[in-house]
């Protein structure tokens with residue numbers, strides 16, 4: 001008797017403590033999640049209108065292999081003909097249309113109008129220059145209509161300068177690396193582009209040979225051979241060359257003289273001139289020992305300084321040919337940080353700089369001087385203070401990350417198409433979610449014709465082999481039934497979509513990302529066209545692996 005009460009009390013205490021631990025854990029996890037992804041995903045209490053209502057039968061009560069790919073016939077060539085290889089985008093126009101004035105920012109929050117303009121009015125912001133036409137700059141360039149298409153053995157010649165695209169990765173390949181690469185192959189002008197995959201070797205010395213043996217990356221080995229993809233070892237350099245310039249000399253070093261032994265002259269903080277006249281940013285041994293956590297923030301500035309072209313984070317999906325925004329001589333740009341109003345608040349997930357330029361040198365030196373701190377908003381504010389942001393165009397989120405302004409700031413105008421309210425939404429294919437998410441709220445055109453009558457959907461899309469099998473697919477039992485999503489309506493007009501991390505998550509069948517994956521695989525299997533109506537000319541590239549958690553064979 002005596003002991004039962006304390007025992008009871010003890011177990012109460014235990015339960016209470018467990019409860020507190022649970023709460024603390026949930027809170028901490030949410031906070032970490034919030035930092036990583038920018039939104040809270042409450043697993044215990046998802047918004048009730050977003051949960052699939054429990055069906056009486058097992059949720060995956062269908063054989064997923066028999067599921068039709070779509071409820072509609074997608075229009076794959078929705079972007080029309082690819083822009084001519086000499087096309088420039090008019091940066092001034094793009095900024096005015098999607099931002100408004102520099103101080104007023106009247107249009108910054110209206111992504112719908114920005115995308116509508118981008119998708120429909122190319123002729124107003126694309127043009128072919130009349131002087132210094134890129135394809136005429138060298139007599140080695142073939143004529144545009146004579147340039148051979150890529151084939152199995154050759155990527156084909158580019159009638160003009162080839163633009164490098166860079167991305168950075170650490171560790172083995174995942175479906176996200178595949179997604180990035182396939183997005184590139186699906187949309188870019190391949191003969192005129194090269195994809196540099198920078199693999200971190202500071203922490204993983206064998207990153208490049210490991211990648212060459214990686215089972216997921218194996219799909220792309222023939223493209224490494226053909227020259228489309230170039231694997232590069234990333235090692236933090238101890239010194240970085242600067243183009244020789246009077247700008248490199250800081251005022252208080254103006255009278256510096258060469259060291260009599262080495263011939264080296266210190267011409268600025270962390271900047272030297274060698275005896276042969278070359279000028280360098282030099283990192284101290286201390287800086288090299290204590291590399292910042294955010295190495296990738298620095299990689300993009302160093303790589304673009306040395307190589308030029310475009311840098312994209314691996315979580316950026318390319319949706320359109322980016323050449324017209326990379327080709328103009330003055331093409332330095334980055335994105336705005338969400339809808340922050342400060343003119344120095346850049347985001348560098350998508351960024352372009354000219355190699356060895358005054359701007360790239362300036363940004364590089366700034367980041368090194370601040371202790372290898374290349375946080376975009378810190379670098380950006382520095383550039384703004386020094387009056388350098390005029391040279392560094394800031395594009396609005398509509399171009400690269402159309403939903404960034406949606407969920408935590410006041411959007412103005414209509415929601416984009418699709419209307420996704422958080423970064424999780426692109427992964428969702430569950431029937432209840434699709435029905436209740438309101439993702440079509442801005443769609444006011446005719447509905448796409450569904451190829452199956454609503455009453456009878458135990459079908460027949462690709463001539464199923466046997467009658468018994470045909471009867472086994474019942475759309476009403478499918479948790480992830482086919483729907484009317486197509487890539488043509490996935491932020492049409494935007495150059496990229498930014499997934500924002502979420503590296504471990506898999507897209508559900510028939511989610512927007514899954515629809516994009518099917519478009520990639522259909523194209524690379526030579527069954528579907530890309531958005532520019534082109535067929536894949538190379539060898540077949542393996543399909544995505546299926547995510548087993550969604551399968552029911």
Ligand SMILES: *[C@@H]1O[C@H](CO)[C@@H](O)[C@H](O)[C@H]1NC(C)=O
Pocket residue numbers: 090091092093096127
């Ligand atoms: C670019 O756009 C600006 C602003 O709309 C316009 O004034 C300028 O003429 C355009 N430039 C070209 C080359 O079309």
Ligand SMILES: *[C@@H]1O[C@H](CO)[C@@H](O)[C@H](O)[C@H]1NC(C)=O
Pocket residue numbers: 148149150151152153154155156157
């Ligand atoms: C592939 O393209 C290259 C260069 O464009 C060309 O020289 C070669 O003959 C082509 N090969 C085949 C098999 O068509």
Ligand SMILES: *[C@@H]1O[C@H](CO)[C@@H](O)[C@H](O)[C@H]1NC(C)=O
Pocket residue numbers: 241305306307308355356
């Ligand atoms: C930039 O300068 C470095 C060193 O001078 C040189 O190796 C590199 O080729 C240059 N990059 C470009 C794209 O011109």
Ligand SMILES: *[C@@H]1O[C@H](CO)[C@@H](O)[C@H](O)[C@H]1NC(C)=O
Pocket residue numbers: 435440443446447448449484489
């Ligand atoms: C897709 O279907 C939804 C209803 O499920 C509808 O509201 C929407 O307009 C359709 N979208 C298109 C492009 O047909």
Ligand SMILES: *[C@@H]1O[C@H](CO)[C@@H](O)[C@H](O)[C@H]1NC(C)=O
Pocket residue numbers: 151152538539540
């Ligand atoms: C290209 O390679 C594929 C194998 O990946 C082969 O089926 C196809 O016939 C080849 N095409 C040409 C033109 O050689």
